[in-house]
Amino acid sequence: MRRMPTLTLIAAALLMPAFPASGESARPARVMSIPVPDADRGRIIFVAKGCVVCHAVNGVGGKAGPALDASEPAGVFDPLDFAARMWRGAPAMIELQSLEFGYQIDLTANDIADLAAFAENHEIQRKFSEDEIPEIMRGWTLEGYELLEAPQ
Template sequence: MMSFRLSTALALTAAMVTACGNNAPEEVDPVAEEVIAVIPEEIVEVDDTTAALAQPPSAITVEVPEVNARRGRILFTVKGCVICHQVNGVGGTAAPALSASRQPESINPLTFTARMWRGAAAMTQLQNIELGYTIELDDQDFADLAAFAESPEEQALFTIDSVGAEMQDWFLNDRYWITGNWEEYKSRGSRIPTLEAEDQ
């Protein structure tokens, strides 16, 4: 893009040429001036999209729920995660264990959510076969489960006694979700036992 107008540049060039050709720089060829006057000026038009792309994006405020590992420990049972995942030696082994070896300085719930997303296809299929529905989790649930998955202190409180006897019968210890053999689990029922059912 030119930093000054084309006609101005030509006028300066003409004046310099004239000055070099004789000893009277104040005398400029009138024909050259007339020719310069009719040369159109260069106009560069920039559309809105191009102009916007030249600017950095606006800052966006990010809100992250406050995490609660204690609530995450409770959700781990009542949402049915314990059926397939094991923590502190308690739970099924049909899916990766979520035991934490050390307490990190900070956690990112999005990292935990991304791990779940990578296994979402197999996980939701297994839930539909085993439970009859797909487990629903909101943003706060993900944040609290992430906190529990990263808290050795809270996981130490998770014992076999934390899980009701009927829920223990639902633990999956074979990787049928890998082999595709679902027949055994199809015959087990279509819903997870509730806490109210365990009290009756």
């Protein structure tokens, strides 16, 4: 029997339908994975990532962005809802971060989940104080939106 050239085999593989024909069992969907939010870690990265330069919690931090104190009364929180809020604020945040830091803060899914947990945890927020901000960062907090105003 004549052997098919390798290229023909590759082409045949590429042309095979991506999905099984009807009647065959469908491929299982990817399993959804959601990080377990850790409010204590969120408190640490709120400072380490520089959110505190523009946002206050418990009266500590900048005022360029809205305070991120936990809502009253405490209830259910959704890390994806927090991500959606960040997304809405993204244009202004990115512009300010680029001006202030020279880069856009990079966040993993875990970081966002942990920040969301911190933003909704009264107990942990009550412990948040100036002492958590390293000396060198204390003068960096932004007080307002001036930076977004058009240059004179």
